[in-house]
Amino acid sequence: MTNEMTNLVVEVLPRFEGYVYPNEGIPHPLWGFLIVIYPYITGLVAGAFIMASLVRVFKVKALEPVYRLSMLTALSFLLCATLPLLFHLGHPERCYEIMMTPHLTSPMAIFGFVYAWYLMAVLLLELWFDYRQDLVEWAKVTRGFKGIVYRAFTLGVTDESYEALALDAKMGWILSIVGIPSAFLLHGYVGFIFGSIKANPWWGNVLMPIIFILSAIVSGIALCTFNYMVLTWIRRHTVDMRCLDTMAMFLFYALVVDAAVEALDWIHRIYAAEEGFSVLKTMIREKLFYTLNLGQATTGTLIPWLLLGSLQLLRKRVPEPIRRRMIFASAFMILIGVLAMRWNVVIGGQLFSKSLRGVMGYKLEFAGVEGWLMGLVLLSLPFIILTVLVKLFLSERLPSSEHTPQDSVAAEV
Amino acid sequence: MKARLNRRSAITRLGGAIAGLFTLSAARAAKAAVQQMFVASGAPKDYDPSKHKWLMCIDVNRCIGCGLCVEACKKENGVPEGPYFRTWIERYIITKPEPGSGKTRGETLVDSPNGGMHGFPPPPVPKDQVEHSFFVPKLCNLCEHSPCVQVCPVGATFDAPDGAVLIDPKYCIGCGFCIQACPYGCRFLSPVTHTAEKCTLCYHRITRGLKPACVEICPTQARIFGDLKNAGPDDPIRKFYENNRVQVLKPHLGTEPRVLYAGLDKEVR
Numbered sequence: 001m002t003n004e005m006t007n008l009v010v011e012v013l014p015r016f017e018g019y020v021y022p023n024e025g026i027p028h029p030l031w032g033f034l035i036v037i038y039p040y041i042t043g044l045v046a047g048a049f050i051m052a053s054l055v056r057v058f059k060v061k062a063l064e065p066v067y068r069l070s071m072l073t074a075l076s077f078l079l080c081a082t083l084p085l086l087f088h089l090g091h092p093e094r095c096y097e098i099m100m101t102p103h104l105t106s107p108m109a110i111f112g113f114v115y116a117w118y119l120m121a122v123l124l125l126e127l128w129f130d131y132r133q134d135l136v137e138w139a140k141v142t143r144g145f146k147g148i149v150y151r152a153f154t155l156g157v158t159d160e161s162y163e164a165l166a167l168d169a170k171m172g173w174i175l176s177i178v179g180i181p182s183a184f185l186l187h188g189y190v191g192f193i194f195g196s197i198k199a200n201p202w203w204g205n206v207l208m209p210i211i212f213i214l215s216a217i218v219s220g221i222a223l224c225t226f227n228y229m230v231l232t233w234i235r236r237h238t239v240d241m242r243c244l245d246t247m248a249m250f251l252f253y254a255l256v257v258d259a260a261v262e263a264l265d266w267i268h269r270i271y272a273a274e275e276g277f278s279v280l281k282t283m284i285r286e287k288l289f290y291t292l293n294l295g296q297a298t299t300g301t302l303i304p305w306l307l308l309g310s311l312q313l314l315r316k317r318v319p320e321p322i323r324r325r326m327i328f329a330s331a332f333m334i335l336i337g338v339l340a341m342r343w344n345v346v347i348g349g350q351l352f353s354k355s356l357r358g359v360m361g362y363k364l365e366f367a368g369v370e371g372w373l374m375g376l377v378l379l380s381l382p383f384i385i386l387t388v389l390v391k392l393f394l395s396e397r398l399p400s401s402e403h404t405p406q407d408s409v410a411a412e413v
Numbered sequence: 414m415k416a417r418l419n420r421r422s423a424i425t426r427l428g429g430a431i432a433g434l435f436t437l438s439a440a441r442a443a444k445a446a447v448q449q450m451f452v453a454s455g456a457p458k459d460y461d462p463s464k465h466k467w468l469m470c471i472d473v474n475r476c477i478g479c480g481l482c483v484e485a486c487k488k489e490n491g492v493p494e495g496p497y498f499r500t501w502i503e504r505y506i507i508t509k510p511e512p513g514s515g516k517t518r519g520e521t522l523v524d525s526p527n528g529g530m531h532g533f534p535p536p537p538v539p540k541d542q543v544e545h546s547f548f549v550p551k552l553c554n555l556c557e558h559s560p561c562v563q564v565c566p567v568g569a570t571f572d573a574p575d576g577a578v579l580i581d582p583k584y585c586i587g588c589g590f591c592i593q594a595c596p597y598g599c600r601f602l603s604p605v606t607h608t609a610e611k612c613t614l615c616y617h618r619i620t621r622g623l624k625p626a627c628v629e630i631c632p633t634q635a636r637i638f639g640d641l642k643n644a645g646p647d648d649p650i651r652k653f654y655e656n657n658r659v660q661v662l663k664p665h666l667g668t669e670p671r672v673l674y675a676g677l678d679k680e681v682r
Contacts, residue, residue: 019503019523019524019525020598021501021525021551021597021598022496022498022501022525022527022528022598023496023497023498023501023592023598023599023600023601024496024598025496026496026601030589030592030593030602031589031593085588088588088589089586089587089588090585090586090587090588090589090602090606090607090608091585091586091587091607091608092586094567094584094585094586095586097567097584097586098566098567098586101567101568102566102567102568103565103566103567103568105563105564106563106564106565106566106590107564108564108566108588108590109566109567112566193590196564197560197564197593197594198560198596198666199560199593199594199595199596199666200593203593349593350593353598354595354596354597354598354682355523355598355682356682357521357523357682
């Protein structure tokens with residue numbers, strides 16, 4: 001009984017220093033690890049799509065080997081993007097109200113529509129137009145359950161005439177063009193959810209959507225690089241070094257722009273030194289020391305920046321195996337760094353009182369809805385979906401129609 | 414018969430789509446109006462919110478920090494035990510500056526143990542070092558431009574025409590966005606209902622001609638409550654206005670609170 005009581009007291013006692021509003025003295029932040037994962041996953045979707053757009057819209061031929069993988073990556077992550085949001089709601093059974101009776105001044109309400117638009121009108125449609133010819137071909141030669149899946153996905157459109165294929169290519173191109181601003185909108189909106197909260201000096205920032213978009217592009221390219229290398233390793237293929245070097249180049253430039261804008265944000269905060277500055281200093285020096293200085297700045301930005309930057313200068317002098325390892329390490333570290341960045345934004349914004357007179361603590365639990373086990377499950381889920389999608393739509397055993405996003409038909413368009 | 418797309422049919426279809434969009438927004442407005450009728454506010458059916466404009470004023474110099482208002486609020490509204498408060502009292506202790514430091518004042522110590530519900534312990538500094546000490550009651554600031562209403566994704570939080578900011582508990586999805594958006598820390602996620610909760614000015618009482626519980630119980634009349642649309646010349650709220658210069662919390666955020674304070678210090682946020 002005594003032990004129970006002691007545990008209860010330890011559990012209930014809020015960990016804070018200084019003065020926090022009484023309602024802020026809750027044991028855990030209102031938005032926990034799930035809300036860290038939500039912008040992380042959404043960012044990966046947007047970034048992976050931008051990566052794919054480099055091939056289709058910007059005609060970067062070197063990246064063709066990763067076009068479809070990028071699109072499937074975007075889809076598998078997008079399918080999981082709303083799960084963390086849903087699980088953290090007090091009343092998940094009422095979630096449909098966001099779509100049924102949206103409150104139009106709320107960033108969160110509009111996100112539902114932006115998400116639906118991106119999933120239904122951009123990603124699924126573009127994938128369908130891109131895959132249609134292949135699906136028709138595969139449906140002819142595949143039997144069993146897979147055959148049924150391919151036949152179902154053709155939606156009964158089996159026309160393989162020149163005009164039909166030209167329309168596929170044209171539609172794919174148009175959707176890609178529409179998709180770029182949509183991807184920006186999707187993740188910019190997530191940034192706006194935080195950036196629009198003027199009550200919180202850590203969040204309320206006009207640069208927040210821009211920072212979210214740029215870090216999304218960085219993380220998306222890093223994820224595609226990671227996935228491509230893992231997939232080739234699993235399949236015992238040789239890595240297309242031209243493709244990998246190009247990805248590393250885009251990753252480097254995206255990282256430079258992202259780091260520059262984040263630095264601008266910090267310079268502005270330090271120079272302006274507004275009301276909440278002293279509490280923000282405490283955050284950097286104490287509360288977020290490891291995740292911000294080591295996670296986001298060193299692991300996620302500085303080291304990859306040096307590795308990828310040196311490759312831009314000395315690419316020809318670095319042997320291929322070392323280059324591969326350097327790029328893989330950079331991509332992995334960026335993925336960790338961007339996760340740390342989301343943590344710093346979401347959790348960091350809740351580690352100080354809005355009275356600006358005190359700070360709270362947060363220790364991530366193992367179990368529970370907001371625990372790291374749940375987070376790990378939610379972060380693994382898109383990879384499981386991606387494995388299924390790759391088996392179905394990027395299988396080596398499937399005959400290829402030699403169809404690329406920039407084939408002759410597309411060129412005519 | 415094959416339908417042909419020509420200019421006429423295109424214009425007809427476009428017109429139809431635009432008409433459809435307009436109908437959709439009208440339907441939404443109608444639905445919102447119906448919801449407004451059935452919203453769970455706790456007011457009696459004959460109460461007309463458009464005939465009132467509620468206002469709360471607080472005289473900081475009168476508050477003695479007894480905590481009765483916090484206790485009354487918890488009991489009246491069934492506020493859960495623990496760190497959940499619809500109203501609370503903060504104690505500010507501003508110490509004297511060190512001699513020769515060149516500062517106007519020393520350190521500012523703020524506390525609110527259990528929301529001030531059971532009063533306050535003795536000051537943590539000796540009395541002769543205290544320059545100023547005062548209590549500040551806090552509650553929902555009844556903002557004209559409420560950030561919490563603005564961000565609610567489903568419209569469960571809304572501005573009532575009488576100035577109260579209310580939450581429909583049957584509609585709230587418990588996302589916590591309003592809690593993040595409130596600059597004053599006035600909202601919490603109820604561990605019982607899993608919805609957002611806050612001060613409603615005791616809406617079930619004021620709509621029946623009673624005062625909010627905290628105002629009713631305050632022994633020093635530090636909280637003054639009134640109806641601006643029905644205030645006579647001798648109404649306490651008018652007197653308060655005449656006798657004091659008033660201030661609001663965090664005015665730089667542009668929320669235009671309608672909880673007005675007299676005797677506020679710059680340290681109060």
